[in-house]
Amino acid sequence: MERSFFKLRSRLSEPEGKASCHNNVVKRYFKPALAKAGLRDVSFHSMRHTNASIRISAGQNIKYIQSQLGHASIKMTLDIYGHLFNDADFNRKQVRLLEASLGTAEVQMSKSRCWWQDRCRPEQ
Numbered sequence: 001m002e003r004s005f006f007k008l009r010s011r012l013s014e015p016e017g018k019a020s021c022h023n024n025v026v027k028r029y030f031k032p033a034l035a036k037a038g039l040r041d042v043s044f045h046s047m048r049h050t051n052a053s054i055r056i057s058a059g060q061n062i063k064y065i066q067s068q069l070g071h072a073s074i075k076m077t078l079d080i081y082g083h084l085f086n087d088a089d090f091n092r093k094q095v096r097l098l099e100a101s102l103g104t105a106e107v108q109m110s111k112s113r114c115w116w117q118d119r120c121r122p123e124q
Contacts, residue, residue, distance in 0.1 A: 052077075056084045059093055 026044050034041060048069070055065050066077040084090065 052081055053084060056081055057087070057090065059090075059097065 022044075030044055031041065052065055052069060055068075056062070062077060063074060065081075066074050069077060071077045
């Protein structure tokens with residue numbers, strides 16, 4: 001399937017380098033590629049939403065997703081995809097990431113002295 005994607009991507013512009021008509025690309029290349037891959041008929045734009053949803057469920061950084069989608073602000077991304085952050089599995093994954101981060105920080109702190117240890121000790 002990866003090869004088909006690259007063939008499709010290379011055909012998204014006319015030989016002269018001009019942008020193709022969206023409807024033409026969808027009818028001539030995208031729909032046949034879906035059929036050839038055995039996938040159901042979906043809109044080209046729904047693939048964008050699917051991509052963003054998969055990235056969010058995988059725990060990718062939302063700021064990175066925003067830049068990949070080309071949204072002008074993080075607010076736009078969160079307004080569209082914010083409901084995906086209410087998933088119980090997503091919340092549990094975030095808690096595990098936080099615990100892992102804090103666990104790593106505790107190990108690092110126990111191995112080295114922190115700058116505040118010398119300054120915050122009470123006078124004896």
